[in-house]
Amino acid sequence: MTSRTPAETARDIPEATVARLPVYLRALISLIEHGISTCSSEELARAAGVNSAKLRKDLSYLGSYGTRGVGYDVAYLRYQIAREIGVTQDWPVVIVGIGNLGHALANFSGFRSRGFRVVALLDADPARQEESVSGIRIRPFDHLETIVAEHSVAIGVIATPAHAAQDVADHMVTSGIRSILNFAPTVLSVPEGVDVRKVDLSIELQILAYHEQRKTQGESA
Amino acid sequence: MTSRTPAETARDIPEATVARLPVYLRALISLIEHGISTCSSEELARAAGVNSAKLRKDLSYLGSYGTRGVGYDVAYLRYQIAREIGVTQDWPVVIVGIGNLGHALANFSGFRSRGFRVVALLDADPARQEESVSGIRIRPFDHLETIVAEHSVAIGVIATPAHAAQDVADHMVTSGIRSILNFAPTVLSVPEGVDVRKVDLSIELQILAYHEQRKTQGESA
DNA sequence: CTCGGTTTGTTCTCAGGTTCACAAACTCCT
DNA sequence: AGGAGTTTGTGAACCTGAGAACAAACCGAG
Numbered sequence: 001m002t003s004r005t006p007a008e009t010a011r012d013i014p015e016a017t018v019a020r021l022p023v024y025l026r027a028l029i030s031l032i033e034h035g036i037s038t039c040s041s042e043e044l045a046r047a048a049g050v051n052s053a054k055l056r057k058d059l060s061y062l063g064s065y066g067t068r069g070v071g072y073d074v075a076y077l078r079y080q081i082a083r084e085i086g087v088t089q090d091w092p093v094v095i096v097g098i099g100n101l102g103h104a105l106a107n108f109s110g111f112r113s114r115g116f117r118v119v120a121l122l123d124a125d126p127a128r129q130e131e132s133v134s135g136i137r138i139r140p141f142d143h144l145e146t147i148v149a150e151h152s153v154a155i156g157v158i159a160t161p162a163h164a165a166q167d168v169a170d171h172m173v174t175s176g177i178r179s180i181l182n183f184a185p186t187v188l189s190v191p192e193g194v195d196v197r198k199v200d201l202s203i204e205l206q207i208l209a210y211h212e213q214r215k216t217q218g219e220s221a
Numbered sequence: 222m223t224s225r226t227p228a229e230t231a232r233d234i235p236e237a238t239v240a241r242l243p244v245y246l247r248a249l250i251s252l253i254e255h256g257i258s259t260c261s262s263e264e265l266a267r268a269a270g271v272n273s274a275k276l277r278k279d280l281s282y283l284g285s286y287g288t289r290g291v292g293y294d295v296a297y298l299r300y301q302i303a304r305e306i307g308v309t310q311d312w313p314v315v316i317v318g319i320g321n322l323g324h325a326l327a328n329f330s331g332f333r334s335r336g337f338r339v340v341a342l343l344d345a346d347p348a349r350q351e352e353s354v355s356g357i358r359i360r361p362f363d364h365l366e367t368i369v370a371e372h373s374v375a376i377g378v379i380a381t382p383a384h385a386a387q388d389v390a391d392h393m394v395t396s397g398i399r400s401i402l403n404f405a406p407t408v409l410s411v412p413e414g415v416d417v418r419k420v421d422l423s424i425e426l427q428i429l430a431y432h433e434q435r436k437t438q439g440e441s442a
Numbered sequence: 443c444t445c446g447g448t449t450t451g452t453t454c455t456c457a458g459g460t461t462c463a464c465a466a467a468c469t470c471c472t
Numbered sequence: 473a474g475g476a477g478t479t480t481g482t483g484a485a486c487c488t489g490a491g492a493a494c495a496a497a498c499c500g501a502g
Contacts, residue, residue, distance in 0.1 A: 015458090015459095049410075068480040071478090071480080072480090085427050100324060100328045100329065103321060116430075179432065179433045181425055187248075201329065206306050206336065208400040209307045209337075212376060216375070237490090238489090272490090274490080
């Protein structure tokens with residue numbers, strides 16, 4: 001059987017699996033670019049950096065898209081995962097806080113090619129509102145609500161300093177944004193129903209430092 | 222009274238806890254800046270965005286640094302966590318790939334204040350080697366091995382395009398680097414004993430898109 | 443010194459995620 | 473057509489992590 005109607009496909013996929021689906025998607029695209037049209041779970045798993053059992057179990061949550069004894073049709077699986085994630089059409093995104101990091105994000109071509117379209121760059125500093133980055137003019141932060149309504153923006157990116165982040169998040173929520181990617185090194189509090197994901201550069205480094213310390217510990221002693 | 226010798230303190234801290242220690246550290250620093258010298262697990266947990274039971278359990282892996290009926294001495298706990306993570310002294314770091322993101326990372330002041338010191342910026346493109354970013358000149362990529370040896374660099378950051386990342390990682394490993402923070406959207410393969418952490422902007426957005434899609438699904442139907 | 447109030451550290455239980463291992467299902471060759 | 477060889481999908485065991493709940497330990501008042 002396996003998912004006759006689209007509405008029945010998405011059931012309850014474990015969070016850990018959801019976090020890996022984009023990795024599989026990227027691996028599949030890479031395979032396509034290399035002209036590979038079929039692959040086994042073993043091959044795809046290697047390309048994605050996981051083991052094959054986990055890959056197969058992850059895919060089994062989406063449905064039964066492989067063929068036993070053969071493997072997976074790369075293009076077909078790619079479409080199915082993209083559909084499951086929801087990146088078959090582009091999502092409009094706004095970026096708030098166009099400092100160093102904001103610039104880098106605005107210029108990042110990967111967003112465009114992976115299902116996202118930057119519709120606006122916002123900054124509270126009037127001095128920055130003269131500039132434009134990769135063809136998009138920087139606009140005043142208080143245009144947020146208008147822009148969100150106009151473009152049906154559902155996803156916001158915060159790249160401001162830490163002290164401004166909570167205020168930006170509050171405005172995003174009142175404007176109707178329900179998914180936030182936060183690069184500011186601070187804990188955001190948002191109402192129920194709003195998703196926040198955090199990317200924190202120095203935390204990642206500190207985690208590495210911890211392990212590094214344990215490695216070198218034995219030697220120096 | 223728990224952990225006489227330093228060698229006995231660090232035992233086997235769960236990975237999930239390690240990932241949260243930097244968050245606690247930041248919350249403690251914030252409390253210090255607000256002039257708070259003592260706090261309960263409840264207060265610290267709120268500042269860190271976790272629940273208090275989890276916080277207490279996490280801290281219990283490090284030792285017994287609180288006082289029942291009172292709470293935690295903020296400054297003392299801050300030092301203990303910093304020591305556990307290993308950021309009481311600065312770690313030298315090199316950044317390879319000084320494009321948009323590399324620039325942003327090089328300018329990011331948070332590294333400096335959180336236990337890391339950027340000792341070199343490297344790029345393979347000779348055109349970029351004229352520039353200097355936040356006072357550090359960009360040097361040719363093949364200086365890597367010399368720099369790593371000279372400054373005892375243990376941590377490397379990759380901010381190159383995807384196609385160059387594996388080659389950079391290989392060179393880092395041969396130079397003696399054993400911890401890598403990878404911003405390039407690709408899976409790195411490294412020998413045993415080398416840690417890689419990955420930060421992938423579009424994957425984070427895709428995870429948000431998945432949940433966003435599920436939220437809006439009910440409405441549009 | 444004792445008692446009430448407070449907060450930590452820890453134990454126990456449960457949920458979620460990973461890995462193993464194998465039956466089911468497919469292809470290809472003879 | 474049948475059998476050998478592959479590869480998927482999944483049931484079950486195992487491991488890691490989260491949360492509730494409580495005993496142990498501390499403070500301060502009287």
